[in-house]
Amino acid sequence: MSYVLEGLTGAWELVIGLEVHAQVISQAKLFSGAPASYGGEPNAHVSLVDAAFPGMLPVINKECVAQAVRTGLGLNARVNLESRFDRKNYFYADLPAGYQISQFTRPLIGAGTLEIELADGSLRQIGITRLHLEQDAGKSMHDQSPTKSLIDLNRAGVGLMEIVSEPDMRSPEEAGAYLRKLRTILRYLGTCDGNMEEGSMRADVNVSVRRAGEPLRTRCEIKNVNSVRFVMQAIEIEARRQIEVWERDGVVDQETRLFDPGRGETRSLRSKEDAHDYRYFPDPDLLPLVLDEGWLAALKAQLPELPDAKRDRFITQYGIARNDAGVLVADRAVADYFEVVAVGAEPRLAANWVTGDLFAALNRTGRSIDDSPVTAPALRDLLRLVGDQTINGRIAKDVFEEMVQTGEPAEALIERKGLRQITDPAALSAAIDDVIARHPDKLAEFRSGKEKLFGFFVGQVMKATQGRGNPALVNEALGRRLRL
DSSP states (O other): OOOEEEETTEEEEEEEEEEEEEEOOOSBOSSSSSBOOSOOSTTSSOOTTTTTOTTOOOOOOHHHHHHHHHHHHHTTOOBOSEEOOEEEEOOOTTOTTSEEEEOOSSOSBOOEEEEEEOTTSOEEEEEEEEEEEEEOOOEEESSSOSSOOEEEOTTTTOEEEEEEEOSOBOSHHHHHHHHHHHHHHHHHHTSOOOOGGGTSEEEEEEEEEEOTTOOOOOOEEEEEEOSHHHHHHHHHHHHHHHHHHHHTTOOOOOEEEEEETTTTEEEEEEEOOOGGGGTOEEOTTSOOEEOOHHHHHHHHHTOOOOHHHHHHHHHHHHOOOHHHHHHHHTSHHHHHHHHHHHHHSOHHHHHHHIIIIIHHHHHHHTOOGGGOSSOHHHHHHHHHHHHTTSSOHHHHHHHHHHHHHHOOOHHHHHHHHTOOOBOOHHHHHHHHHHHHHHOHHHHHHHHTTOTTHHHHHHHHHHHHTTTOBOHHHHHHHHHHHHTO
16 A cells, blocks of 8 residues: 555555665775764865865776675676766865765666565665776864864765665655665675764665645655664655645745755755756866776675575575565574574574574563574574574573573473473373362363363373473373373
8 A cells, every 4th residue: 555645635655766875885085085984073084186176187996896796796786887976066164175075977886776674575676877996075164163163084085875865765664674775785795884973874865745646746865864763754754744835825946955854844944956966077186996896796796695585585495474584684693593583493493482482582681682691593403402402482581581681501400490381291290190189179160061271181281291291292191191
């Protein structure tokens, strides 16, 4: 079902496109040897090139190019063997040269596609218009002095991939799914860490509204949104603002806006510039970028297994449900963790434990999968003990919780606490006889037709064995004994 917003005069359709700025993972900046690492003292990671000293010439960082190409390949996009860098001219205090080296008419990466899956299981293909490389600007800080704005150029010159989508998204949910999927692919490829809270991935959100079947109306761009949740909120809020303008017979101006999550509003920043306002022209200091086909083929051959392919393999190889496979592959570290567990345990049981008990423990302890209190081999060993009936599933959960707290191996913990499952028929029979002897009234009710009391007897036997009775054997033996 399509997503629409109801205004006073009827239904409106959303049209959404995203421009995602993803910081390239590399040791150095795009055109200088200065460190590209996050943080540091202000202006500590700045070369003469970054500061735009006279006579300094840019030199392309080959690894940044390789990272952009890997990303293009991961997005099923066309890699242009020849591309060109342009100067995008505008003035701002944190842009020392007075222009940004970017790509305009001839980008490195052309059209591609990204498949998203929505909550109802439906799939959508979102078009990728282009991916181009550009250098980041510095950072202006307006809250450090009562009378001055301060400039930190640590970020100036850091390589960015600008990934531009087609206006194919029609709801906040689709935009959120697109961003999450894009971030997952970037992390699988190792081309961007996707940390939106640190600014290494941020989105410019283009939003317009129209009546169903109408041509596109004027769009507004919401600048530098730094979380998936805020992107989804900004889309809804901006769309409703535009609907109100149109329904009052007003005109939506094409402009750049900022999203204020505290106030739940977007605010005008400036009139939207068009390409001619930036006076693009080819950078005279940089030759066209020409890729070798052999080098490109080598990069393609080295790509890792990407999320969609891994999801399909998990479904086929491990026999797990599509939803579970989708959850597992959303984070490469989680997928790797699961595969270690599934090697020695029943795969569907492994998937349930990773997405259930393990995720709950990580949330509770505030830890990530990389810092899990229970390692993948440790969980695998625990599930092996369930599989060979050393312990049952209920005891396994208690053992797991203690492993989370202490890090003690499952087998040692089971031995120390005497938790091995009771499978001896004589011991189970004795426990069953004792329970029946203590509840003759329940036995009479059961034999008179109250079959639901079977669960009561199972619970009593498990209680008598301190949860160590083998559930299948208890059910089997109890069934025979009660129906004598």
